[in-house]
Amino acid sequence: MPVRLSVVLLGFVVAGCTSGGEEAATPELADRGTVLTTVQPTRQDLSNQVSLSGKVTINPVFGIVAPTDGELRWVVRVPSKTPVSSPEWVASVWHDGFPRRVEIPKGATFAGRLMEDHADVAKGMPVVSAQHSGYGIVADIGSDQAYRISGAVKTVQAQIKNGPGPFKCKTLGTIAALPAGTVPEPAATSASPTPNASAPAAPVEGDPGAGSSGGSEPTGMRLVCVPPASVKLINGADVTLEVVTDRASNVLVLPVEAVAGSQGKGKVDIVTGEDHTRKTVDVVLGLTDGKVVEIKKGLKGDETIAVPGPNLPTVAPTGAGPVG
Numbered sequence: 001m002p003v004r005l006s007v008v009l010l011g012f013v014v015a016g017c018t019s020g021g022e023e024a025a026t027p028e029l030a031d032r033g034t035v036l037t038t039v040q041p042t043r044q045d046l047s048n049q050v051s052l053s054g055k056v057t058i059n060p061v062f063g064i065v066a067p068t069d070g071e072l073r074w075v076v077r078v079p080s081k082t083p084v085s086s087p088e089w090v091a092s093v094w095h096d097g098f099p100r101r102v103e104i105p106k107g108a109t110f111a112g113r114l115m116e117d118h119a120d121v122a123k124g125m126p127v128v129s130a131q132h133s134g135y136g137i138v139a140d141i142g143s144d145q146a147y148r149i150s151g152a153v154k155t156v157q158a159q160i161k162n163g164p165g166p167f168k169c170k171t172l173g174t175i176a177a178l179p180a181g182t183v184p185e186p187a188a189t190s191a192s193p194t195p196n197a198s199a200p201a202a203p204v205e206g207d208p209g210a211g212s213s214g215g216s217e218p219t220g221m222r223l224v225c226v227p228p229a230s231v232k233l234i235n236g237a238d239v240t241l242e243v244v245t246d247r248a249s250n251v252l253v254l255p256v257e258a259v260a261g262s263q264g265k266g267k268v269d270i271v272t273g274e275d276h277t278r279k280t281v282d283v284v285l286g287l288t289d290g291k292v293v294e295i296k297k298g299l300k301g302d303e304t305i306a307v308p309g310p311n312l313p314t315v316a317p318t319g320a321g322p323v324g
Helices: 002-018 142-151
Strands: 037-038 042-057 061-065 070-075 087-093 098-104 108-113 126-132 136-141 157-162 170-172 222-226 238-255 260-262 263-272 277-288 292-295 305-307
Touching: 037 292, 042 277, 042 292, 061 098, 070 098, 087 126, 098 108, 098 126, 136 238, 142 238, 157 222, 222 238, 238 277
Parallel strands: none
Antiparallel strands: 037 305, 042 136, 042 238, 061 126, 070 087, 087 098, 108 126, 136 222, 157 238, 170 222, 238 292, 260 263, 263 277, 263 305, 277 292
């Protein structure tokens, strides 16, 4: 009798563990792909602002760009080696039969040619380097920041660490990296007259062009600006720059986490229905302050958007052909 009872009890326990034939669900875990967080577009004023770390520098070098597409032609005279009291004409870019001047700004000196005479250049390409005379502020720019400030810089506010600030800082030239510049040697013949602004400039006779030495050193991408004369500066002092490149009012925005892509093109996932179905759509992007990004086209403003945004492939599959 005791043996028979033991068997019955054992059968009861086993049956209790397996009854119903259902697997126990793991708590607090959602199915893969389930949308847990959503957000709706909002409207706000927005400015594209980037923070840079810089230093006070004496006589910084900066680049001057081509004002238009065309052919670069250097003027016949050798540029001044002392700070100029007014803008100095050093080259012209000819496009459709019309010249556009390239000038060294007041208070700077010619530092080097970055392109050869008669070279084809594109608008915005650095063609000559100049050197500011006196104190300036130089901030290195990483490749991840370059495109955010590649347009025209609206304003720059500077704050010297444990020193003066904030104050406005006037930008000089371009942020693009500069190759090593070259300085032409004076012609062996007598000085040539000042060139006619309406005629193509001829190269200096005997000018070694890009083969000469003594020009500016190559640089990385950086921003150069000049503070007001009233600000006391110490060479080598650390500076924080707040750079604003553009502003917009009452624009449609989304958190950056909800958007995949950059540089004008992106994608977002619109969530619809009770089952939270995702639909990936293309959007046109505008300004960003690092927290939100402007949606210029692609959304009406009443959609529900999944966070995070869609995953985009970053590496082509092995053996895949070129992307069209």
